[in-house]
Amino acid sequence: MRTSIIFIIISTLFLLQACKQDLGYKEPSINDGVKPAPVYDVSVRNLPGKAALTYALPADKNLLYVKAVYKMSNGKEAETKSSYYSNSLTVEGFADTLSHEVKLYSVSRGEISSDPVTVTIKPLEAPIFTVLKNVKIVNAFGGYNLATINPDTSDIALLILKKNDFNEYEVDNKRSIYTNQNTISAQIRGLDTVASTVRYFIRDRWGNTTDTAVAAVKPLFEQEIPPTTFKDFTMPGDGVQALNGLTHVYYMWDNRYNYPFISFTNQAASGPGPNIVTFDMGVSAKLSRIWIRPYPEGSRWYYLTTMKRFEFWGSEQPNPNGALDDTWHLLGSYEVIKPSGLPYGTDNALDVATASAGFNWEIDINAPKVRYIRIRCLENFAGGTAQSVAELKPYGDLR
Known part of the structure; x- marks a missing residue:
């Protein structure tokens, strides 16, 4: 019995020592200074106010993500990222139908970027203009009814203006609409039955805006x-x-x-x-x-x-x-x-x-x-x- 116990103790010590030995496994380097290969076979699908980019990924085990760098219509630089699990990304924030350059970069785990691949996009008409063109304002009892469509279900603000104490126009938050629904409607009440004008414009989440539109209203009498x-x-x-x-x-x-x-x-x-x-x-x-x-x-x-x-x-x-x-x-x-x-x-x-x-x-x-x-x-x-x-x-x- 004593011999068996000694054998077990010696075996355990041997295993513990083996666990401490370097078995030759090394963590992969994530900062090897090597520039990754760029994406290739890029295709562009132009959409309202944005563009969807699809590409092929390089065979690089050190690849972490792909990023797109571009300027939006307002002149601000924007960046969109997509992990190496995906082969597509979307660039957004455009309020015109002009041509825009987008630079695509592969980025390694060490945050080293590849040489850029430049593509040209030409977005379709931005959602804010579709919303604006379809606004209908109809006289109603004690106010007016407003309706429009937002077919791309974009995040938009339909901003109604009012005059402040300095006789300047400012946003009337109580009557403005903030939504991403595909159909938009509001019933504005509590107005006098005199002829007046409603001023409004549309803004998206990047700060792009339409021109201000004007509609004449004359609320119907209500009691x-x-x-x-x-x-x-x-x-x-x-x-x-x-x-x-x-x-x-x-x-x-x-x-x-x-x-x-x-x-x-x-x-x-x-x-x-x-x-x-x-x-x-x-x-x-x-x-x-x-x-x-x-x-x-x-x-x-x-x-x-x-x-x-x-x-x-x-x-x-x-x-x-x-x-x-x-x-x-x-x-x-x-x-x-x-x-x-x-x-x-x-x-x-x-x-x-x-x-x-x-x-x-x-x-x-x-x-x-x-x-x-x-x-x-x-x-x-x-x-x-x-x-x-x-x-x-x-x-x-x-x-």
């Missing part, structure tokens, strides 16, 4: 429809109010926001189809929009029985049988988008702030004057068709 003449006008087929009769349609205009002072249909009693509520404004009006404040269940959970997809219908003289026939006009179809995108039952601070401010729903400007309003819920955030509304305010022109 809140006074609720003093409103009344419940429940019709055949309308939803049954929930919670043992504690909730009522007329609570939608009582300026109280919490349970039980809400309109809340009972899903079981109303059935699985779209739940409808109807009310009479008592006056005829050309409606511009309807503001709705959702009901905050549990004091803050807005996206539960809040309507997700719904419709407004209007009539001057509805059929008493409750049918949505030709005595009714579809005023608009709408969808509430939860800002955070969080799952059902989870609201963040932005969700709460957005819902508590209420939603403004634009009415089709071609719709006729109406007196009776129906709200038809197609889907709520809980997956049913029951609807809950804490408060409602129609706007338009009574004249």
Whole structure:
């Protein structure tokens, strides 16, 4: 036994000594001073405001990345890098369709650059000009509607100008739009009904800008429809109010926001189809929009029985049988988008702030004057068709 223990100890010492020996492995040098070979077979694909470059990589184990060096339209030098795992890169930041030189370099692990390979690009029209050319501004109640397209989904700013205290134009951040969506729209409200001009221009994330454009606007007259003449006008087929009769349609205009002072249909009693509520404004009006404040269940959970997809219908003289026939006009179809995108039952601070401010729903400007309003819920955030509304305010022109 003693001999075996001694043998084990000696063997262990021998292995430890062997581990300390230099087995001849060397880390590869990353600063050998050797200039890498350049890329080759470069091809160019010109795109709006940019160009995509594809190339072949040199067979160099010390290659780390490829970089492109160029000047943007604003004269500033820019640099784009792509690792050796890729054989392409994109140069961006151009606001013209002129020819530009781009120098491509292979770069080693020791940060040594190859000789440059120079290529010429000629970008297509930059996205900011496409956005500008497609801007449409239309007079609306209390302001104007602005719409355009951004087909390249570029990061752009549509900047609205205003006069400051020194009678100089500056950016109006409250009315300007910052987005990368492919369709852009805004509803500007709170303006006087006098003729004026809107000045605006487009800027990209590199600071390139278009010229300033001017549009003439003359907002249509708009006022809140006074609720003093409103009344419940429940019709055949309308939803049954929930919670043992504690909730009522007329609570939608009582300026109280919490349970039980809400309109809340009972899903079981109303059935699985779209739940409808109807009310009479008592006056005829050309409606511009309807503001709705959702009901905050549990004091803050807005996206539960809040309507997700719904419709407004209007009539001057509805059929008493409750049918949505030709005595009714579809005023608009709408969808509430939860800002955070969080799952059902989870609201963040932005969700709460957005819902508590209420939603403004634009009415089709071609719709006729109406007196009776129906709200038809197609889907709520809980997956049913029951609807809950804490408060409602129609706007338009009574004249």
